[in-house]
Amino acid sequence: MSQNRPPIGRQSKPSFARQVMPAVALTAVGVGFVSMLDGSTAGSVGLTDATTNPVVDPNTPTTIVADPSTTAPVAQPTNTTLAPTPVPATATPVTAAPVTAAPANPGACDGDVVASPSAQFRYGVIQLQTQFTKANVLCNVTVLQFPNDRRTSVQINNYALPIYNQEAAKIHSAKIRAVSGATYSWQAYVAALQAVLDSRP
Amino acid sequence: MTIALNHKFVAKAMGTAASLHIDDVCDAEVAEQAWRSVVDLLWGIEQKFSTFIETSEISRISRGELHLLDASREVIEVFDACTWLEHASNGAFRARRPDGTLDPAGFVKGWATQRASRLLTEQGLNNWYLSVGGDIQTAGRQSSGELWSVGIVDPTDDQQVRCIVEIPEGFAIATSGVAARGRHIWDGRTDQFVSPLLSFSVVGPDLMWADAFATAGFVMGAQGSIWVEGFDRYQAIAISAQG
Numbered sequence: 001m002s003q004n005r006p007p008i009g010r011q012s013k014p015s016f017a018r019q020v021m022p023a024v025a026l027t028a029v030g031v032g033f034v035s036m037l038d039g040s041t042a043g044s045v046g047l048t049d050a051t052t053n054p055v056v057d058p059n060t061p062t063t064i065v066a067d068p069s070t071t072a073p074v075a076q077p078t079n080t081t082l083a084p085t086p087v088p089a090t091a092t093p094v095t096a097a098p099v100t101a102a103p104a105n106p107g108a109c110d111g112d113v114v115a116s117p118s119a120q121f122r123y124g125v126i127q128l129q130t131q132f133t134k135a136n137v138l139c140n141v142t143v144l145q146f147p148n149d150r151r152t153s154v155q156i157n158n159y160a161l162p163i164y165n166q167e168a169a170k171i172h173s174a175k176i177r178a179v180s181g182a183t184y185s186w187q188a189y190v191a192a193l194q195a196v197l198d199s200r201p
Numbered sequence: 202m203t204i205a206l207n208h209k210f211v212a213k214a215m216g217t218a219a220s221l222h223i224d225d226v227c228d229a230e231v232a233e234q235a236w237r238s239v240v241d242l243l244w245g246i247e248q249k250f251s252t253f254i255e256t257s258e259i260s261r262i263s264r265g266e267l268h269l270l271d272a273s274r275e276v277i278e279v280f281d282a283c284t285w286l287e288h289a290s291n292g293a294f295r296a297r298r299p300d301g302t303l304d305p306a307g308f309v310k311g312w313a314t315q316r317a318s319r320l321l322t323e324q325g326l327n328n329w330y331l332s333v334g335g336d337i338q339t340a341g342r343q344s345s346g347e348l349w350s351v352g353i354v355d356p357t358d359d360q361q362v363r364c365i366v367e368i369p370e371g372f373a374i375a376t377s378g379v380a381a382r383g384r385h386i387w388d389g390r391t392d393q394f395v396s397p398l399l400s401f402s403v404v405g406p407d408l409m410w411a412d413a414f415a416t417a418g419f420v421m422g423a424q425g426s427i428w429v430e431g432f433d434r435y436q437a438i439a440i441s442a443q444g
Contacts, residue, residue, distance in 0.1 A: 152440050152442060154364050156426075175365060176351065176352040177330070177349055177350055178332050178337050178350075178352070179352045179353070180353055182356070182376060182377065182378030183336070184359075189218035
């Protein structure tokens with residue numbers, strides 16, 4: 001048994017220079033990374049815990065179903081104005097939503113596109129883009145800005161380990177091969193992320 | 202005979218799911234045989250240690266039918282390690298329930314997974330990971346040549362990954378948290394089930410210790426990371442609620 005035991009305690013501390021060096025080097029790398037990723041997509045992997053509000057990649061907008069009652073939980077907070085009264089087209093949409101060039105049709109979702117003001121919610125800043133039919137019926141909601149994951153903070157004392165913050169990214173990230181978390185029961189396994197990884201070819 | 206690059210297996214073991222991913226180019230039969238040996242070992246350990254099985258040695262010890270010193274070598278080994286850990290963690294880790302009955306479950310899973318891992322190495326496999334309920338021992342790398350990357354589950358949403366860790370070759374990772382089974386970790390010092398943390402992961406060379414340190418470190422809360430990092434090559438990742 002005893003040969004399995006890890007050594008307890010550190011015998012001596014590394015010199016001050018050796019303690020500071022990695023921090024300096026990592027900061028330089030971090031600055032490089034941030035400048036590289038600046039303006040890039042949300043959910044990018046970075047070495048620093050990005051506290052800036054990510055803007056959702058305009059090329060891949062998260063689209064929510066047309067029915068306004070199903071826009072929860074994002075649209076749930078009452079301080080967003082989702083009233084089906086389109087603001088005149090002076091409001092500049094943040095992204096060019098993929099407006100379908102469908103023929104004129106009263107039910108078609110081809111009316112005004114309006115970006116809501118960014119609103120601060122409990123979990124961060126949310127900005128929505130809404131679209132209306134010609135009859136001023138809300139038909140499409142796109143999330144332009146989604147909160148960064150601010151509910152939790154990740155703390156790691158020593159940066160010897162390659163660790164990346166994953167912001168609001170799903171398991172579909174090709175990078176991950178396994179997941180570690182609080183133990184799931186056999187019954188819960190089916191719903192656990194590990195099951196996705198086990199079944200993926 | 203079928204040669205393949207990736208082999209994946211899942212089975213029920215120790216009350217959870219055991220998953221094995223082998224990224225070696227090998228015969229499917231070789232991979233399957235290795236997997237069967239892993240499952241047999243895990244099931245055998247479960248028969249000895251489960252508190253849910255009436256005839257297990259642990260149940261018999263708890264009922265007073267078997268003295269600890271008359272137990273099998275494995276049971277004595279586990280309790281030896283648990284005793285050491287109780288001291289090393291200053292009581293934060295305990296292999297007894299608040300009512301006094303033995304429950305080394307917090308230690309056995311990681312210990313069993315590490316033992317099962319040895320079988321894979323003995324059978325000549327070099328690149329794989331074995332996960333038992335999220336306690337993971339790795340060997341080598343992925344077939345892509347990258348290190349095994351493990352997502353740590355967001356404790357506030359178990360369908361999301363909070364961060365990704367690249368596991369150094371041959372290292373293990375284990376996580377303790379509140380998410381899946383509720384608050385199942387108690388503080389041996391106060392007999393209460395509490396922690397200011399949401400989850401606590403430990404990466405290190407041996408899964409048995411990574412798992413045990415995760416359990417103890419989670420209970421310690423803010424001091425857990427510092428305690429874990431006092432052990433050479435062990436590293437902690439704590440996730441807490443942001444106020």
